[in-house]
Amino acid sequence: MTTDGRKPPSQFVFKLRRALGGQAGWAGFVFQIVFVAALIWIGYEIFANARANLQAQRIASGFGFLWQTAGFGVSQTLIPYAETDTYARVFLVGLLNTLLVSIIGIVLASIIGFIVGIGRLSPNWLVARIAGGYVELVRNLPLLFQILFWYLAVLGALPGPRQSISLFDEVFLNNRGLVVPKPLAQNGLTAFLIALLAAVLISTALRVYARRALFQRGQVVTIWPYVIALLIGLPLTAALVFGAPLMLEIPRLKGFNFSGGLRVVPEFVALTLALSTYTGAFIAENVRAGIQSVHKGQREAGASLGLSHGATLRLIVVPQAMRVILPPLTNQYLNLTKNSSLAVAIGYPDLFSVFAGTTMSQTGQAIEIIAITMGVYLLISLVTSAVMSFYGWRLNRSLGT
Amino acid sequence: MKRTFFVAAAVLAASLSGQSAFAQTLKTVKDRGVLSCGVSQGLPGFSAPDDKGNWTGLDVDVCRAIAAVVFNDPTKVKFVPLSAKDRFTALQSGEIDVLSRNTTWTVSRDTSLGVNFTGITYFDGQGFLVKKALKVNSALELNGASICVQTGTTNEQNVADYFKSNNMKYEIIAFGTADETVKAYESGRCDVFTSDISQLYAERLKLSNPADHVVLPEVISKEPLGPLVRHGDDQWFDIVKWTLFAMINAEELGVTQKNVDEMAKSTKPEMKRVFGTDGNLGEQLGLTKDWVIRIVKAVGNYGEAFDRNVGAGSKLGIARGLNQLWNKGGIQYAPPIR
Numbered sequence: 001m002t003t004d005g006r007k008p009p010s011q012f013v014f015k016l017r018r019a020l021g022g023q024a025g026w027a028g029f030v031f032q033i034v035f036v037a038a039l040i041w042i043g044y045e046i047f048a049n050a051r052a053n054l055q056a057q058r059i060a061s062g063f064g065f066l067w068q069t070a071g072f073g074v075s076q077t078l079i080p081y082a083e084t085d086t087y088a089r090v091f092l093v094g095l096l097n098t099l100l101v102s103i104i105g106i107v108l109a110s111i112i113g114f115i116v117g118i119g120r121l122s123p124n125w126l127v128a129r130i131a132g133g134y135v136e137l138v139r140n141l142p143l144l145f146q147i148l149f150w151y152l153a154v155l156g157a158l159p160g161p162r163q164s165i166s167l168f169d170e171v172f173l174n175n176r177g178l179v180v181p182k183p184l185a186q187n188g189l190t191a192f193l194i195a196l197l198a199a200v201l202i203s204t205a206l207r208v209y210a211r212r213a214l215f216q217r218g219q220v221v222t223i224w225p226y227v228i229a230l231l232i233g234l235p236l237t238a239a240l241v242f243g244a245p246l247m248l249e250i251p252r253l254k255g256f257n258f259s260g261g262l263r264v265v266p267e268f269v270a271l272t273l274a275l276s277t278y279t280g281a282f283i284a285e286n287v288r289a290g291i292q293s294v295h296k297g298q299r300e301a302g303a304s305l306g307l308s309h310g311a312t313l314r315l316i317v318v319p320q321a322m323r324v325i326l327p328p329l330t331n332q333y334l335n336l337t338k339n340s341s342l343a344v345a346i347g348y349p350d351l352f353s354v355f356a357g358t359t360m361s362q363t364g365q366a367i368e369i370i371a372i373t374m375g376v377y378l379l380i381s382l383v384t385s386a387v388m389s390f391y392g393w394r395l396n397r398s399l400g401t
Numbered sequence: 402m403k404r405t406f407f408v409a410a411a412v413l414a415a416s417l418s419g420q421s422a423f424a425q426t427l428k429t430v431k432d433r434g435v436l437s438c439g440v441s442q443g444l445p446g447f448s449a450p451d452d453k454g455n456w457t458g459l460d461v462d463v464c465r466a467i468a469a470v471v472f473n474d475p476t477k478v479k480f481v482p483l484s485a486k487d488r489f490t491a492l493q494s495g496e497i498d499v500l501s502r503n504t505t506w507t508v509s510r511d512t513s514l515g516v517n518f519t520g521i522t523y524f525d526g527q528g529f530l531v532k533k534a535l536k537v538n539s540a541l542e543l544n545g546a547s548i549c550v551q552t553g554t555t556n557e558q559n560v561a562d563y564f565k566s567n568n569m570k571y572e573i574i575a576f577g578t579a580d581e582t583v584k585a586y587e588s589g590r591c592d593v594f595t596s597d598i599s600q601l602y603a604e605r606l607k608l609s610n611p612a613d614h615v616v617l618p619e620v621i622s623k624e625p626l627g628p629l630v631r632h633g634d635d636q637w638f639d640i641v642k643w644t645l646f647a648m649i650n651a652e653e654l655g656v657t658q659k660n661v662d663e664m665a666k667s668t669k670p671e672m673k674r675v676f677g678t679d680g681n682l683g684e685q686l687g688l689t690k691d692w693v694i695r696i697v698k699a700v701g702n703y704g705e706a707f708d709r710n711v712g713a714g715s716k717l718g719i720a721r722g723l724n725q726l727w728n729k730g731g732i733q734y735a736p737p738i739r
Binding site: 054056057058059060071072073074075083151152155156160175176254255256257259265266267344345346347349353354357358360361362363364366 | 485486487488489490493509510512513514515535543544545546547549552553554557558560561562565571572573574575576577581582584585588589590592631632633
């Protein structure tokens, strides 16, 4: 007796079934379609019902408000903004302020985190204790409290503009922020930038050459004197030939405040400091855990190859630790971005403050504005984690796993 | 901050729950057994908890008067402290039944927020508070100044308009709550604190040395403050509106907390209508015949409430000014009870 082998299902149906999560057969398939349809229906009902009720209560709805005039001022804007601009522009201003504080916060938090995390494992008793004390103190106090501390206690103690602390009469520090000379573009700027770019490109090429020489022929080529000469020499020559690239506008006290110059507002400084020191403490713990997860045999192997403590850490331990550090590090970056919405407490004009705050109370369109704001934070978070995943993927590839 | 999300979620939930929840506020309030009233987070004279935790103030008295006409008990009020930017959402979502929180009546708020203003409890205007040490005598000397303001207020827009029309530069720093705003002003972050003038006097009391600060003479806007209710429930709108009108009428008729029992025996036709011994005006409102007596017994007439909370009898000591009755030189005026 012969049995015919069962015909394999067609590729498409097979893929579809796997995508829908099982071998449950057609009954399960139908059930899943019904389930998705029900979800869509519920979503539609929520939307339609909300819309009908808003209309019945005469609460304005829709996104038309974005093109109305905002009519209020914002203290820090990265793009030109005036009171006569639209709410859409306010949204953009707020978004850029959020991104600014998040990006700078992430960079600073990472630096603090790595230094403190490695410091905690230092063989030096004092360094390890200081780093440990920092972590325990900072990560156990509420963030809002820390933001207010930096804002009111530290920056609030600075003198008023008329009694500014000044450095060479060019840089001023007072309770209105840090005022520094503002660089203004001059004729020589283009040539200067081209020269700088050329120097960077040539240096990169040199580095590639040096690595090749090392890996393929085992030859050590010293390139750093050339690189330094290039990076300083080329732009300097360009500046000498084509004239100064920048001119500084010196701030001067006029009336209530300084005019001219570039001002970093204290709200920004306080928020960035608070976010980066707070998140830095968490990152430090991630870094410590990552380093401790690398087997001590790896260190011993490094030492037996004659590598110094620093070189072992840099070339052997940290690259392997990064695999462990990366996922929780991504979490901390996401937290920092989301925590930046506490800015409203100290009047820093971030997205949450100017858009989900002022704009919402002026237009009353809570549903639309909260939806946009949630969407934006979600998008920022997804992009951050995509970037980190990509970095993780490259890291794993370079470690050969 | 967190509250905004909560309230927004509540709006969504309320939008889903269908219309009926909003239609019968009076019934909802009676079933609940307590009036939910939105107030400020602590503005002396208008709505602030005292050292025993009892809320007092002019705005609070409006809430108590409403509780008196509904329950005959002015203590049956739950006060919900709200920041300027969260207040409307709380009303829209049904978290509160009435918002009595020094809120300026404007056309955009009346038409696009789904709310109805019921009247004016206080005629105010926006002003500037500065340190005396700055030696500024007029708002027109404020070119280039840094200004602290509470976000979500009409003040934020008025100051933008004022500086623009006078061709002056300014830096605005907007804070989430009044306390944060005042703290930043006191720490020297701003040269100027701007708000409604009544609020400037109230907040000045909280500063460590009130005498070092001065309110500039300019009044840059009209800020008629009053209670508001959700759109779509005319009966409740009438109740809140006429509770305030009754307080003002009581002052005009000379009815006070002390003499109200005496006056209620009056045989004058006008008095009989007001006190419900003749006709059924109170019942037409959905209340009881003695509604005006209940209000006056609970909080007194408008003038008494004003004096006790913000006027001569209070720490604020603000003169009646525009808020004096129309027949005594002010503009406070209520339609007649008849």
